Amino acid sequence: MNAAGVRKRDAERTRQSILEAAQDVFSRHPYAEASLKEITSLAGANAALVSRYFGSKEKLFEAALTASLDPTPLMPASRVEFGERLVAAFIRPVPGRINPLPMLIFATAEARLQAVALKLLRERIVLPLAEWLGGVGAEVQAARIMVIASGFFTYRSLLPLEAMQGDLDENTRAWLVRAFQSAIDAE
Amino acid sequence: MNAAGVRKRDAERTRQSILEAAQDVFSRHPYAEASLKEITSLAGANAALVSRYFGSKEKLFEAALTASLDPTPLMPASRVEFGERLVAAFIRPVPGRINPLPMLIFATAEARLQAVALKLLRERIVLPLAEWLGGVGAEVQAARIMVIASGFFTYRSLLPLEAMQGDLDENTRAWLVRAFQSAIDAE
DNA sequence: CTCATAAGTAAATTGGAATTTACTTATTGG
DNA sequence: CCAATAAGTAAATTCCAATTTACTTATGAG
DSSP: OOTTSOOSOOHHHHHHHHHHHHHHHHHHSOGGGOOHHHHHHHHTSOTHHHHHHHSSHHHHHHHHHHHHTSSOOOOOSOSTTHHHHHHHHHHSOOTTOOOHHHHHHHGGGSHHHHHHHHHHIIIIIIHHHHHHHOSTTHHHHHHHHHHHHHHHHIIIIISOOGGGSTTOOHHHHHHHHHHHHHHHHOO | OOTTSOOSOOHHHHHHHHHHHHHHHHHHSOGGGOOHHHHHHHHTSOTHHHHHHHSSHHHHHHHHHHHHTSSOOOOOSOSTTHHHHHHHHHHSOOTTOOOHHHHHHHGGGSHHHHHHHHHHIIIIIIHHHHHHHOSTTHHHHHHHHHHHHHHHHIIIIISOOGGGSTTOOHHHHHHHHHHHHHHHHOO
């Protein structure tokens, strides 16, 4: 290593930068359009290293989705403010934090990715959320949350309907808050 | 033509059978996994004819999506039963009728398809539905319907969460009905 | 210092589907 | 019946990203 303690070659660091670039690219582009070339050039690495460190594009996607779910996102502060918090998080995402929803939705576009995504969705989102919610029917409530969140995300970002853009009109914002809230209020 | 009036060759009939096969295959498989070979062999036609009759796979997808939106689907009978009707239609789809939602969601997987899908979504679903709903904010209400419908479809069919399978538990069914209904009740 | 090995690279290969081409066969008006 | 043309086909071509290969360069233990 040189004076600054920075190695020119560092497998772990390279692997990590590919993983981070993958999270970025896979959450901005549909899977088929997210090329390894784009990911590795963003990471400043050689495309052949994907194979060495992750095995394949699919495995890299899986690793990126997993990483974006760690730590478990979406964990709300209180039950009464649940809807408010969720809507606020959608409308002003925390900068730098990777939102796992795009990757989840994009995973819909390949059968093998669907299987991986479903597994992670259950283990890393639905079950933890259900545990936090507690009580009978908590898993069902968590699934309802996903229904609203994904539907909203789809028309906010992927097929951008005007009604779902920007800060939302006041009524729609209120409707969305109630939709999230009703998902956990009703058993 | 022969005695039964059936031509061995009939461009219009061939084009139509490719289009119908495309609707079927594109609504069951993600775009990338729906091969022209599968579509044309289902249609009993040669793969090269896609190019002649539709120009390209993308154009065929566009034609298939358009056809699945004709006549305008989802048109509910009455405003009060709106949610009930919609949920019933999801849980027991009319056999043989092509549901446009899968293609709409799969179109999410390629930037060029997104543009086509968004255009058709507005013209063929959102605006007609808004016109039927009437009043100020009708277009926004129609967009909210899409949010619920797509989210539900995603976790019912693409990333099948147990909570959204089969006939739904009674509470979830009631929740879903209210979710649709509240989309058009609240301004 | 040196050499065994880990890390990284450029270029070749693969693979699979879409698209094009060159061709064959059916249809139909005259 | 006979062109002329429309319809259909098989096989060749193209395209392009993922993956593999054969190689170069850096690292660090002894």
